Amino acid sequence: MTNIDEKLSADGSDVKTVAPETEDVFGPEDDHDIQYKTLSWQYVAFFMIAEIVSNGMLTLPNAMATVGIVPSLILTIFLGVFGLFTAKLLIDFKLNHPDVHNMGDAGYLIFGPIGREILSLGTIIFAIFGVGSELLSGQLALTTLSNNGMCAVDLLLIFSAATFILSLPRTLGRMSWLGFVSTIAITLCGLLAMIGAGANPTPGRMLSATVPTTFYNAFLAVTGPVFAYAGHFMFFILISEMRQPRDAMKAAWTLQVFSTAFYAVFSVVVYVYLGNTVQSPALLSLSPVWAKITFAIGLVNFLLSGALYSHTAAKLIFVRFFRHSRHLYTHTVLGWSVWTFLCFGATALAFVFAAAVPVFSDLTGITASLFASWYTYGIAGFFWLYDTYYLGGEGAKALKRRWGGTVLSVLTIISGAFICVAGTYVSIKLIADAYASGTVGKPFAC
Template sequence: MYKENGLDYEDPFAPEGEGDVNYRTLEWWQASMIMIAETISLGILSLPSVLATIGMVPGVILIVGLGILATYTGLLIGQFKIRYPGVHSMADAGEVLFQPLGMGRFGKELFGAAQTLYLIFSMASHLLTWTICLNTITNSATCTIVWSVVGLVVFWLFDLPRTLKKMSWLSIASFISIFVSVLMTMIDVGIEKPGKHTMKAVEHPTFQQAFNSVSNIVFAYAGHACYFGFMSEMKTPTDWPKAVTLLQTCEIALYVIASVVIYRFGGSEVKSPAIGSAGPMVMKVAWGLAIPTIVIAGVIYGHVAAKYIYVRIFRGTRHMTKRSALATGSWVGITLCSWVIAFVIAESIPQFNDLLALISALSVSWFSYGVAGIFWLFLNKGKWFSSIRNIFMFISSIFVIGIAFAICGIGLYTSGYSIHNASSNDAWVCKSNAQ
């Protein structure tokens, strides 16, 4: 039980051996594999086109730099969780942050709504990628909306288990899936060299194009909104730094290698998602190999979204860890409704890069960067300038908060402008989006 500032937090997951459902089952490496499956999926497919838009040098600098910042902010989120072990979601964290101001309920609802919005939009991006994948493999055998409905059912069925234990093993398959798919794409473009125009060290895009590219890099490191949920299901939450370090090492290395190689041989006309730059036959095979990561990563987002809603409803009741009719029926209903909403968004914003940029501006900017800086300031209130280390941490925290403001404000403008200018004829139609 955790009590402070008038809050009474009880860990929503009962200790091992209590109840029918044991949630705290993850080793640190299993948590890391789930996060790898969650983040190294759709994000990597947009990065080669980012380099084609802004150039090789600034692109690589931004991929590495934002990756290092994402590592730093991930560690700060872990510190907050250790200090407040009853925090299960960003909503709980928002309540803690706003409680000293007497606005705990407002903070809880604000952060909870933002987290749910981010997760639902991310689910929509996986549904959109699913339709691109199936249309490409089958030569658009049926209506795109039909493929989207099929995806809705598939993702929902995989989200029916209530714990992440089995998902940790599926996440290994997800990582292998995207790794082999991207590797195959890199080999093919290296052999075929489809790019009509060679790569450039620096490109000269419009401001809107450049900032949307930055937003796509930010999305590639998204996942922080789910971190509290992952830590809550770890056997030893203090092992969190090891999980984050493994995740970010894999991310940065794979992102740089894949984006540089595919852009180098795909040229300035490289496609997004990047698999579309491969030859016709290899592209179909690569998309087929990518299906596990498209599904599993989307399912993880769906699981975290549903788990947040479920915990909000049943926290502190026997239904939290029981397999009662009410508990099971509620979980089924919550997951289904979540995927239906994601389906509506995916059909309404059918442009891949624009959807990723919008997600980044709305939520990822804060969950991946700004909120972590606020966490450090909150945890160290009154000690900001007590040592050289704290002064450095204070400056770093202010810096990441500033980055969040910039990405959020400018990103909303540029992504909204791009979506506005996109053809509205692509929404809610049977027209193929195959590459």
């Protein structure tokens, strides 16, 4: 990890200064069989779009139906800007600490060994639940395309096997074309969904600029926009495999501008044509023909996004085990065996959870609230405060001198805490209500 030297400040107080590493997590790769640092910023942007826009887009029209067009649009645009701000803080932190490969490494630097374990475990859990969410989306797509022609669990198993196979490349560079294809697929899926909604609008539909509602219902609805940007937990891993990490902000700008504009247009168009009865995911509210067309194209994105989530969970553990060892960058039996097992384990766990837990979607909401709220929003404030305090050698003086950034960072932390608590409460209440009403299904049911 980063070397920390104790120095004495001008006023006699002890201040820590951090000497940035000159070597990143993978080190020089000229003589390595497996080279990780091959991604351009364009392909990193494709990965970010493919992973973040995937399922997030499809829940937004329903959120708009719950709170109204105006609040939903304001929230979508605000969160897009906020997500760009926190992405900048994460990227700056990564550039200051090239040896940070994932959130666990960052947690160790700031909070010590306990922080590393909590943030590492949180990343793995969130990634596995992300795989499960994509598996269920793929299952739903296959069920729609087959007219319920097969048992849903069988379809889930088939989709899981394909996801596992696509997650196997050791480097993200080997998967870069998948990110490009996935981005094209989800974009085309959204465009065709808007066309399909316009071709078959809901007769007598009702539209609302604003909708009076309770805090519970409002926050339940806005979890869609809030977590539609929840992909920052993967940024460190993506940037670590870039040829030029300093170009990472270009990828972040591309992601946030594209996703914010696309989210706003998609949610408004679909909501205007389908009205307050639009479902989540929105594709279920299209006519049967258009639903099949859009699900068929979206299926590509669900598959590749699931593979990327599985790859991320496996990569964190793999680098943790083999950092600086030959198994990381050469073709060894042990290295490939462990890698294959980790990819399989991540996908298999996601399959079991998705098939066996009837309230899996609500559990995914809990994991998003507990972890994504921090990875995407709150923890970025800690990154800025840490680097401002330590890197300049001025300690608290630097925080006072740069008071504007300090205030913004503290507000960022408070925002993450609020989203975490409120989102967890809403998700737990959803589960309790489902069991109370008897609407919970059975494990492994067709």
